[in-house]
Each structure stands twice: as C-alpha cells, then as structure tokens.
Amino acid sequence: MKTNSYKAVKDYIFDKLCKVIGALPISKIEDEINKAKTVTSTVDPEMLATIFSLESTFHALNDGDWNRIQREMETHFDVKMQNGILIQGEEQQERDNAWWSTVEKQKKENYYWERYEKYLRLSLPPEVVKTIDTDTDIVMNNIENPSVETFSRYGMVVGHVPSGKTGNYSALICKAADAGYKFLVVIAGGINNLRNQTQQRLNESFVGQTKGVQVGSGKGNTDKKSLPLSLTTIENDFNKRDADRLSQGLNFDNISVPILLVIKKNTKTLASVIDWLEKQYKNKVSSHAMLVIDDESDYASINTNGEDDPTQINKKLRQLLGLFQKSAYVAYTATPYANIFIDHEAKNKDIGKDLFPKDFIYALDAPTNYFGARKIFLDPNKTYLVEISDYTTSLPTDHKKH
Structure with a gap:
C-alpha cells in the first residue's frame, strides 16, 4: 500500500533529523528530503522495501506526498523555545x-x-x-x-x-x-x-x-x-x-x-x-x-x-x-x-x-508555535478576529442565564 511507503519514508527522514546533534541547520530538512527522493528514484522497488523496512513492495511518492512530508517535518522541527x-x-x-x-x-x-x-x-x-x-x-x-x-x-x-x-x-x-x-x-x-x-x-x-x-x-x-x-x-x-x-x-x-x-x-x-x-x-x-x-x-x-x-x-x-x-x-x-x-x-x-x-x-517562555491571546488580540491586522452578525437567533443578547 502507498500509505505504508509514505509512512516509511517519513519515519526514515524523521529518524535522520533526530540524530542531528545541536541546532538543526536551516537547510537540513530539505537536504534529507532530496536525498530520500534520489534514493527512491534510483533504487529498484525490492531494494527500497528493504531500506525502508517494508513488508510489501515500495510504491513511488508523488510531488504532493513529498510536499506533505516537508510540511510535517517543518511543523515538528522548526519550532524554537527560548529559556525562561x-x-x-x-x-x-x-x-x-x-x-x-x-x-x-x-x-x-x-x-x-x-x-x-x-x-x-x-x-x-x-x-x-x-x-x-x-x-x-x-x-x-x-x-x-x-x-x-x-x-x-x-x-x-x-x-x-x-x-x-x-x-x-x-x-x-x-x-x-x-x-x-x-x-x-x-x-x-x-x-x-x-x-x-x-x-x-x-x-x-x-x-x-x-x-x-x-x-x-x-x-x-x-x-x-x-x-x-x-x-x-x-x-x-x-x-x-x-x-x-x-x-x-x-x-x-x-x-x-x-x-x-x-x-x-x-x-x-x-x-x-x-x-x-x-x-x-x-x-x-x-x-x-x-x-x-x-x-x-x-x-x-x-x-x-x-x-x-x-x-x-x-x-x-x-x-x-x-x-x-x-x-x-x-x-x-x-x-x-x-x-x-x-x-x-x-x-x-x-x-x-x-x-x-x-x-x-x-x-517560562512559550514555543514559537504557541497560539495564545497575544497572537489573536494584539495582531494589528486582526487576522484571527472575525465579526459575527448572525448570532441573534442562536444567542440572543437577552437570553436567560440557563
């Protein structure tokens, strides 16, 4: 199944990135993805099944799959947190x-x-x-x-x-x-x-x-x-x-x-x-x-x-x-x-x-992916604030306390 191939490649790249000692270099995620792409495009499927520890045949990933892997790796690894x-x-x-x-x-x-x-x-x-x-x-x-x-x-x-x-x-x-x-x-x-x-x-x-x-x-x-x-x-x-x-x-x-x-x-x-x-x-x-x-x-x-x-x-x-x-x-x-x-x-x-x-x-400081009140209410563009005008039927202003 292709889903198994996708997960195997993702886990393989994740493991490589986890082994990096110290701060992750800016281009490291993209480098590891490109290396994995090269391997999957040049090695035959049976050997790929061995490399990625698959019990079945390896199925090639498309551009959407590789982009998704990159987004998931960035979501996990491109998060910083300063000391308190x-x-x-x-x-x-x-x-x-x-x-x-x-x-x-x-x-x-x-x-x-x-x-x-x-x-x-x-x-x-x-x-x-x-x-x-x-x-x-x-x-x-x-x-x-x-x-x-x-x-x-x-x-x-x-x-x-x-x-x-x-x-x-x-x-x-x-x-x-x-x-x-x-x-x-x-x-x-x-x-x-x-x-x-x-x-x-x-x-x-x-x-x-x-x-x-x-x-x-x-x-x-x-x-x-x-x-x-x-x-x-x-x-x-x-x-x-x-x-x-x-x-x-x-x-x-x-x-x-x-x-x-x-x-x-x-x-x-x-x-x-x-x-x-x-x-x-x-x-x-x-x-x-x-x-x-x-x-x-x-x-x-x-x-x-x-x-x-x-x-x-x-x-x-x-x-x-x-x-x-x-x-x-x-x-x-x-x-x-x-x-x-x-x-x-x-x-x-x-x-x-x-x-x-x-x-x-x-x-304590918050991680860079922390989504709190500051991001909502102090954003000058009010990106996350949406005015709602059709609330009166569901939530009338004179509703009873219960």
Missing part, C-alpha cells in the same frame, strides 16, 4: 545556585530524566526538549540539594495557558528523584477528573506504568528496581488504607525508590496525607527531602483570611511542608498575581510561613 527568566530573593542569591547543573547532574545516573527525555523526543521538537532540560536545571539549582541537612525553599514557575507546564514539572520531578528527593507530592486541580488526568500524565512521564502495564517513558524498560512507588492511582485519590496496602507497611527509611502522590487540592485529602505521615513519624521527617508541586497555585492555595485564621487549604499546605526538615515548594501557574501579593512576612507559629515565593520566580 529567573528572579531570585536576596537570601537565594547568596546560596549555591549551581549545585545541580554543574556537579550533581554529571555525577548521577539520571535514570528518570533520561528515559523521560527520550520519551519527550518522540513528540516534541529537539529545541523544545533542550529548553525544557535547561529550564528545569535552573529550577533544580534553586530548590536545594537534598543532601543538605535542613532547608525550606519556596519558588514559583510561571507559564502560558496551555503551553507545557505539566511537561515542565514532570521533568522537574524526574530530576528531583534522580537527585535524591524521596517524597514527591503533586497537588492537582480541585476536581477528580483533573487529578486523574494529572496522575495519568505522571504515570507516563515518571512512574512508567499503569496497573502493571508499561506506559510512556516506561515502555521497553525492565528495571523494576527503580520503579517509583505511587500511593495514588488514575482511579483513586489518596486514602490511608490504600497507602498502607501499596507501601506494604514500609516507610521512607526502607523504601529505596521515590514515593509519588498526586492528590486533589482538597482539605480532606490534605488532612489524610498529613495524618498518615504523622502516624509514621512522631517528629519531623529529618532524613528525606520532600518536593511539593502546587499546580494552578493561584486557585485555593492563597490565604484570603487573616493570618490568625488562615483558609483551610492554605493551612494544610503549610502543615504538610512543616512535617519535613527538608522541603521545597514550587507553585506552578499561568496567572501569578495572587501568589505575588501574598504577604511575604506572614508567619504563624503553629503552621509556619505562608506560601510567598520568597526564593525564586522562574518565567
């Missing part, structure tokens, strides 16, 4: 802000990040993967080395809507696990389907399996010794009974792999996690570092009450961070205004500091 912008607090500027990228990353195996990076390259342009790597290295440098005896770091990563925040914090989680962070908590949306969706994404990017079946970055990987322990599943949020069953009574001290929780931003769920940890550890967890990712951190995490009586979710987040002697909190959001206006001096003697990103703020 970092702002640091005064204390943070005095710390070691290169511990990960200059020393630890080179020393360690980086098992989780390397397999996730390989998985990312299946769907993202090489330049974008490279930028995700650099961006998350910078965030890693700012959340602290888990071997440090005690620390408490508060930061924020600002992205666009939607432009890869989940992929970014997935990469951060992989690198944190490689560095030695033991307890990884992702606080997803306030409703079940958002939490379930985030769990599925992290199964693909970090855990590597769902219900014993290899998925995402775990496909083809047989290293069961390094399989992270997820105390939540796609179907089920955290509860103490399942956590005890999945961990089989083990605690951080005798589990060698990182532990993941993906939980709803819900007072009851946070209280269950806190209660479960307090029963395992009578005092603060001192030997193991925790990383908390607060997704959509402008939603419900902000204390909108006075400091004497903070809102429940804000209070529980602060209590959770207070259970660990070594903790890093990273807020992720596309709308950071509420987080920036948290009182930076707010502190409660019972629950600790508020969630102001006192140590760092990192603003």
Whole structure:
C-alpha cells in the first residue's frame, strides 16, 4: 500500500533529523528530503522495501506526498523555545545556585530524566526538549540539594495557558528523584477528573506504568528496581488504607525508590496525607527531602483570611511542608498575581510561613508555535478576529442565564 511507503519514508527522514546533534541547520530538512527522493528514484522497488523496512513492495511518492512530508517535518522541527527568566530573593542569591547543573547532574545516573527525555523526543521538537532540560536545571539549582541537612525553599514557575507546564514539572520531578528527593507530592486541580488526568500524565512521564502495564517513558524498560512507588492511582485519590496496602507497611527509611502522590487540592485529602505521615513519624521527617508541586497555585492555595485564621487549604499546605526538615515548594501557574501579593512576612507559629515565593520566580517562555491571546488580540491586522452578525437567533443578547 502507498500509505505504508509514505509512512516509511517519513519515519526514515524523521529518524535522520533526530540524530542531528545541536541546532538543526536551516537547510537540513530539505537536504534529507532530496536525498530520500534520489534514493527512491534510483533504487529498484525490492531494494527500497528493504531500506525502508517494508513488508510489501515500495510504491513511488508523488510531488504532493513529498510536499506533505516537508510540511510535517517543518511543523515538528522548526519550532524554537527560548529559556525562561529567573528572579531570585536576596537570601537565594547568596546560596549555591549551581549545585545541580554543574556537579550533581554529571555525577548521577539520571535514570528518570533520561528515559523521560527520550520519551519527550518522540513528540516534541529537539529545541523544545533542550529548553525544557535547561529550564528545569535552573529550577533544580534553586530548590536545594537534598543532601543538605535542613532547608525550606519556596519558588514559583510561571507559564502560558496551555503551553507545557505539566511537561515542565514532570521533568522537574524526574530530576528531583534522580537527585535524591524521596517524597514527591503533586497537588492537582480541585476536581477528580483533573487529578486523574494529572496522575495519568505522571504515570507516563515518571512512574512508567499503569496497573502493571508499561506506559510512556516506561515502555521497553525492565528495571523494576527503580520503579517509583505511587500511593495514588488514575482511579483513586489518596486514602490511608490504600497507602498502607501499596507501601506494604514500609516507610521512607526502607523504601529505596521515590514515593509519588498526586492528590486533589482538597482539605480532606490534605488532612489524610498529613495524618498518615504523622502516624509514621512522631517528629519531623529529618532524613528525606520532600518536593511539593502546587499546580494552578493561584486557585485555593492563597490565604484570603487573616493570618490568625488562615483558609483551610492554605493551612494544610503549610502543615504538610512543616512535617519535613527538608522541603521545597514550587507553585506552578499561568496567572501569578495572587501568589505575588501574598504577604511575604506572614508567619504563624503553629503552621509556619505562608506560601510567598520568597526564593525564586522562574518565567517560562512559550514555543514559537504557541497560539495564545497575544497572537489573536494584539495582531494589528486582526487576522484571527472575525465579526459575527448572525448570532441573534442562536444567542440572543437577552437570553436567560440557563
């Protein structure tokens, strides 16, 4: 079938382009297509079937097929993404802000990040993967080395809507696990389907399996010794009974792999996690570092009450961070205004500091193919704005609220 020949040639060119080290030269896509054209026009069909790993005879492609391949390659590879912008607090500027990228990353195996990076390259342009790597290295440098005896770091990563925040914090989680962070908590949306969706994404990017079946970055990987322990599943949020069953009574001290929780931003769920940890550890967890990712951190995490009586979710987040002697909190959001206006001096003697990103703020750039509000509303030619005048029948201006 011709479709098989088309796909085989496209995959062949794609593989060649993926092997290019560094930035892709401007003419590289066209060069590889021309080489493939030459091969298909000079080699007999039986040999072409062998070259392109086809089980049937090779069928010649027409000009439309070659143009389509070029468009698809340009769509994938001709996408750029600049590194983000970092702002640091005064204390943070005095710390070691290169511990990960200059020393630890080179020393360690980086098992989780390397397999996730390989998985990312299946769907993202090489330049974008490279930028995700650099961006998350910078965030890693700012959340602290888990071997440090005690620390408490508060930061924020600002992205666009939607432009890869989940992929970014997935990469951060992989690198944190490689560095030695033991307890990884992702606080997803306030409703079940958002939490379930985030769990599925992290199964693909970090855990590597769902219900014993290899998925995402775990496909083809047989290293069961390094399989992270997820105390939540796609179907089920955290509860103490399942956590005890999945961990089989083990605690951080005798589990060698990182532990993941993906939980709803819900007072009851946070209280269950806190209660479960307090029963395992009578005092603060001192030997193991925790990383908390607060997704959509402008939603419900902000204390909108006075400091004497903070809102429940804000209070529980602060209590959770207070259970660990070594903790890093990273807020992720596309709308950071509420987080920036948290009182930076707010502190409660019972629950600790508020969630102001006192140590760092990192603003992610968007890839060049990002289509957002700027492209729609700030375009002087109003290319994407179309006035509609025939709406009154379907959507009258005096319609009822239902």
